[in-house]
Amino acid sequence: MNKLINVFKDLGPGPLVAAAFIGPGTVTVCAKAGVNFSYALLWALLLSVFICILFQGMAARLGVVSQKGLAQVMRESIxxxxxxxxxxxxxxxxxxxxxxxxxGGNITGGSMGLTSVFGTLTHDVGPFHFNFYSLLLGTIALxxxxxxxxxxxxxFLLTLVVLMSLAFISTALIADIQWSEFFAGLFTFQQPEGSFLTVIALIGTTVVPYNLFLHASLAAKKWKGxxxxxKSKRDVFIAMILGGLxxxxxxxxxxxxxxQELLAPHQLAxxxxxxxxxIAQYLLAFGxxxxxxxxxxxxxxxxxxxxxxCFNLNEKQEKGVVIFVLLVGVTLSSLGLKSLELIQFAQIANAIVLPLIAVVLLWMMNNKALLGNQRNTNIQNILGALVVLFAFGMSLKSIYTLL
Structure with a gap:
C-alpha cells in the first residue's frame, strides 16, 4: 500500500498532459464514436495510447536530461x-x-458541463450573446x-484530473459495460463503413503536437538526472494509460x-x-x-x-502569451462567436506540424552530445519511424478532408 502511495506522490506532469488531450474535443469525438459505431473503434484509442507512451516518453526524457523545453532545444540544435x-x-x-x-472550444465545453446541471446563464447585448459560465471558467483559469x-x-490540476477520471470511468460502469464487445473492439481491427474519419479523429485528438512541448517543459521543471x-518513464506510462481509459x-x-445522433457533448450527459x-448525468457533466x-x-x-x-522570452513576456491565448478563448466562448474557420486552421496546422515535430524529436533523441546514454535505442527509433509514416499519412488525409 505504501509503495502505491509513493508512486502517486512521485507523479509528475504526465496526468496534466493526459488532461490536456482529454478536452471537450476529445469528449465529443469519443462520444460520437460510441454513438455511431458502439465499441468497434476502441482499438484506435489503444493505438493512440501506444503512440503517446512512445513519443511523450521521448519528450519527457529530453526535458529531464537537457533541462530545457522542446522549443528551446529545437532553436539551439538546428x-x-x-x-x-x-x-x-x-x-x-x-x-x-x-x-x-x-x-474557445475548451471553455465552451466546460460551460456545457455546468449548463447540463444548472441550466443556462446568458445575457444578450445587441447582437452578442454573453455566456457567464465561460467568463467564470476563464476567471478561474486566469x-x-x-x-x-x-x-x-x-x-489543483492533478486533483481535477483524478476527479475527472473517476467521473468518466464511474459513468461507464454505471452504464453497464458489455465486456465481450469491449474486448472485441479493443483487440480486433474493425473499420465499419463510414468510420475512417472517426478513426483519424480519435487518434488525432489524442496524439497532439502541443503536448510534446508541454511535457518536455514540465518534466524539466520537475526532475533531473x-x-x-x-520516474518520468513511470509517470508517462501511468498517465497515458489513465488517459486512454x-x-x-x-x-x-x-x-x-x-x-441516435450527437451534436454537442452535453447531450450525452x-x-x-x-x-x-x-447520478450518471451529474458525473458526466462534472467530467x-x-x-x-x-x-x-x-x-x-x-x-x-x-x-x-522559440523567441527566448522572459517570464513577463511568456505570461503575456499565456494571457493572450486565454483571452481569445474566453472571447470566442463568452460571445458565442462561431470559430469554425479558426478551428479548421488549427486542425490543419496541427496536422502539418505533428509529423514534422515528430521527425525533429526523433532526430534530437539520437543526439549523443545532448542526451548521452539516454538517447534512443534502435527499437525506439524503428517504432518512432513507423509512427511518423503513419502520422504523415494521417496529416495528408486530414488536410484533404478539411480543404
Missing part, C-alpha cells in the same frame, strides 16, 4: 537557419494560434495561470446512451439521466466541466512554453 526558422514558424502557427482557437506557485497549479528519467469510458457511455438516474477547465489551463501554458523557447 544549425541550418532556413530549416530552423521554418520549423519554429510552423510550431508557432500550430501551437500558439491553434491553441488560441481551440481555447487566476491559476497567474499564480506565482506552479506547485499549487500542478496540485537518471533518477528523474526513471478515460477516453474509452466516454466511448462506452455513449454506446450505452441510446442516442442529458441522455443518461432517464436510463441510469441523475465535461473538468475536461474543459484543465484543457483551458494547459493549452495557454503550452503556448507560453513554445513562445519562450
Amino acid at each position: 544549425a541550418n537557419p532556413i530549416l530552423k526558422y521554418f520549423v519554429l514558424a510552423v510550431s508557432i502557427a500550430a501551437i500558439i494560434v491553434g491553441n488560441a482557437a481551440y481555447e 487566476l491559476l495561470l497567474l499564480s506565482k506557485s506552479f506547485v499549487r497549479v500542478e496540485r 537518471e533518477e528523474g528519467v526513471v 478515460v477516453s474509452m469510458a466516454i466511448v462506452v457511455s455513449a454506446a450505452e446512451s441510446g442516442l 442529458d441522455s443518461l439521466a432517464p436510463l441510469y438516474g441523475n 465535461l466541466f473538468a475536461a474543459g477547465l484543465t484543457s483551458a489551463i494547459t493549452a495557454p501554458l503550452a503556448a507560453g512554453f513554445v513562445a519562450k523557447g
